[in-house]
Amino acid sequence: MVLPTNSTRISKEDTYLNCAEVFAYRSTCLKRKYGAVIVKNDAVVSTGYNGSPRGYENCLERGTCPRMEQNMHQGEGYGICRAIHAEANALLNCSRQQTIGADLYLTGINPKDNSIHKAKPCPVCARLIIQAGIRNVILRIGKNAGDYITIPAEELQWIQL
16 A cells, blocks of 8 residues: 655555555455556546455355466466456446546455555456456556556457467
């Protein structure tokens, strides 16, 4: 979490990434916690975090992750994953009218020590982001102020190479 120093306030980017981090802590994923915030015209439009569909048993409740059981890494085994990704959940919680021209802020957390995980949308979420008309994706890449990168949505990796 980026905090202000002395009499300075944090940037808007770090503020929205902090919001995404807060939502990441609601995640029910044992492997990686992600939070997403969609912002348009300087107003929060939607939020999301990764977890099982509403009303379905999640990995936190089960105490096990099928991807971890098979030693799968980032980008592998999404078909057996019980979670809907944070980006997808944020997009599902609003209309396309709200997302056209908006920015999506994404923060990832390592559950074991709550350290920042260098955030990156998977190819499926990248396709959803592009289709929704999101303008930019701002990714937290470290724990300090300014530790983020901005990627225009059309430059996201939306197919697995």
